[in-house]
Amino acid sequence: MMNLCYMDYVIIGDGVAGASAAERIRNEDSEASVKLFTDESQALYNRIMLKTFMKGTLPAQYTQMHDADWYEKRDIDLYLETRVEEVKEEYNTVISEYGEEYSYEKLLVATGGSPREYPLDEDFENLHYMWTMKDAEEIKESAENSQKAAVIGGGLLGIDLAAAYAENNCETYYLIRGDRWWHRGISKKGAEIIHRKLEEKGVNVITEVEASSFEGEERIEKVVTDSGEEFGVDAVAVAIGQTPNSDIADVEKNEASMIKVDENLQTSDEDIYAAGNMVDYYSPVLEERTVKGSWDHSEAMGEYAADNMLGKDRPFNFINTYGVGHFDVQFLAIGDWTGEPVEKKYSEDEYRRLFFKNDRLVGAVMIGFTKGQEKIKDLIQDKQKIKDKEALLEKSYWS
Numbered sequence: 001m002m003n004l005c006y007m008d009y010v011i012i013g014d015g016v017a018g019a020s021a022a023e024r025i026r027n028e029d030s031e032a033s034v035k036l037f038t039d040e041s042q043a044l045y046n047r048i049m050l051k052t053f054m055k056g057t058l059p060a061q062y063t064q065m066h067d068a069d070w071y072e073k074r075d076i077d078l079y080l081e082t083r084v085e086e087v088k089e090e091y092n093t094v095i096s097e098y099g100e101e102y103s104y105e106k107l108l109v110a111t112g113g114s115p116r117e118y119p120l121d122e123d124f125e126n127l128h129y130m131w132t133m134k135d136a137e138e139i140k141e142s143a144e145n146s147q148k149a150a151v152i153g154g155g156l157l158g159i160d161l162a163a164a165y166a167e168n169n170c171e172t173y174y175l176i177r178g179d180r181w182w183h184r185g186i187s188k189k190g191a192e193i194i195h196r197k198l199e200e201k202g203v204n205v206i207t208e209v210e211a212s213s214f215e216g217e218e219r220i221e222k223v224v225t226d227s228g229e230e231f232g233v234d235a236v237a238v239a240i241g242q243t244p245n246s247d248i249a250d251v252e253k254n255e256a257s258m259i260k261v262d263e264n265l266q267t268s269d270e271d272i273y274a275a276g277n278m279v280d281y282y283s284p285v286l287e288e289r290t291v292k293g294s295w296d297h298s299e300a301m302g303e304y305a306a307d308n309m310l311g312k313d314r315p316f317n318f319i320n321t322y323g324v325g326h327f328d329v330q331f332l333a334i335g336d337w338t339g340e341p342v343e344k345k346y347s348e349d350e351y352r353r354l355f356f357k358n359d360r361l362v363g364a365v366m367i368g369f370t371k372g373q374e375k376i377k378d379l380i381q382d383k384q385k386i387k388d389k390e391a392l393l394e395k396s397y398w399s
């Protein structure tokens with residue numbers, strides 16, 4: 001326990017980044033005042049588990065991680081349904097949506113992002129975007145009550161929506177703009193496995209197709225594609241990326257409006273830190289600026305940011321992982337998915353792609369054959385020069 005003089009900490013966002021920061025501050029400083037604001041109606045829940053909840057195989061209460069007691073016991077002031085509207089950097093205060101003002105000595109912005117939406121002139125009641133428990137409840141209900149649905153977006157979140165509709169016995173058309181699912185991370189060889197696994201679950205995977213318009217009044221009845229194909233639907237769910245919730249703080253941002261921080265997660269304002277999804281930071285491991293979005297990464301970022309707010313010097317050198325658990329084969333992505341790839345397909349269900357920058361391993365994507373996760377992280381952390389990249393694709397290397 002550190003011996004500090006009384007400090008005021010304010011955290012915006014009770015996602016995993018904000019909640020883990022609050023916990024770390026309290027563990028290290030028993031005297032501090034810690035205020036945690038969320039615009040949601042419930043305290044921290046596990047967003048990853050929402051995919052299982054939407055499929056109908058996990059009751060909602062199992063997604064809850066912290067209840068009111070958890071905050072009370074730790075003397076953390078939780079403000080539910082309280083959106084922070086503004087940060088007044090010059091006065092070190094934040095203003096809530098109710099006009100109340102709270103002062104801070106150190107502030108953490110852990111506000112994540114919101115689903116990117118289509119710029120449409122009308123609101124369709126059966127058009128869904130996914131991020132919160134409220135979204136998940138709506139999608140679950142929609143999946144249970146729909147005969148046919150279209151899911152749009154070939155990324156990590158789109159696959160969860162496709163699985164949710166299909167597992168509720170809804171005829172599901174999964175529309176992917178490119179020639180494969182998650183083109184950022186895997187080649188056609190790897191995507192073939194995922195497409196087959198989706199088809200086995202009853203998902204119709206349709207690639208190289210762009211939804212160009214929605215037809216219907218109040219409800220979408222048809223999705224029309226750029227090639228003129230039409231899909232009659234009862235519901236449409238869309239996952240085409242996120243936009244950062246970064247407007248509230250007047251600190252330096254990148255061209256995509258993500259808050260920029262240094263390796264200690266400090267923004268251009270020395271009293272303001274940022275952590276979690278949609279934060280552009282300098283990674284001492286990758287030796288470049290990067291943005292990552294995963295549960296473990298946001299959790300670690302919250303903890304590191306808290307340490308730095310407490311006055312420690314703790315550069316953020318964490319390696320992220322992201323798993324997809326819908327199938328009988330495991331999918332796991334680690335680290336950075338840009339750079340020079342080498343890859344191998346070992347069997348119908350086993351595939352591995354490794355990414356290198358300047359002869360260093362920076363990331364991996366694995367399907368089926370997921371052995372050696374810790375070794376991969378060590379290699380990335382150690383920054384070893386790898387002469388024979390292909391050797392790392394041999395199974396014997398990881399045994």
Ligand SMILES: Cc1cc2nc3c(=O)[nH]c(=O)nc-3n(C[C@H](O)[C@H](O)[C@H](O)COP(=O)(O)OP(=O)(O)OC[C@H]3O[C@@H](n4cnc5c(N)ncnc54)[C@H](O)[C@@H]3O)c2cc1C
Nearest residue numbers: 013015016017038039047083084111112276277294295298
């Ligand atoms: C369906 C689904 C499946 C996923 N699957 C995986 C997976 O398998 N593996 C994985 O690693 N990750 C997965 N993720 C992603 C993972 O959940 C996120 O990376 C993680 O939750 C991000 O945490 P965060 O704290 O950075 O941001 P968030 O969880 O977005 O939290 C930010 C919080 O801040 C609140 N907020 C925003 N602005 C304000 C404001 N002005 N005032 C008050 N509150 C505000 C938001 O409402 C939100 O509650 C999944 C996400 C979803 C939705």
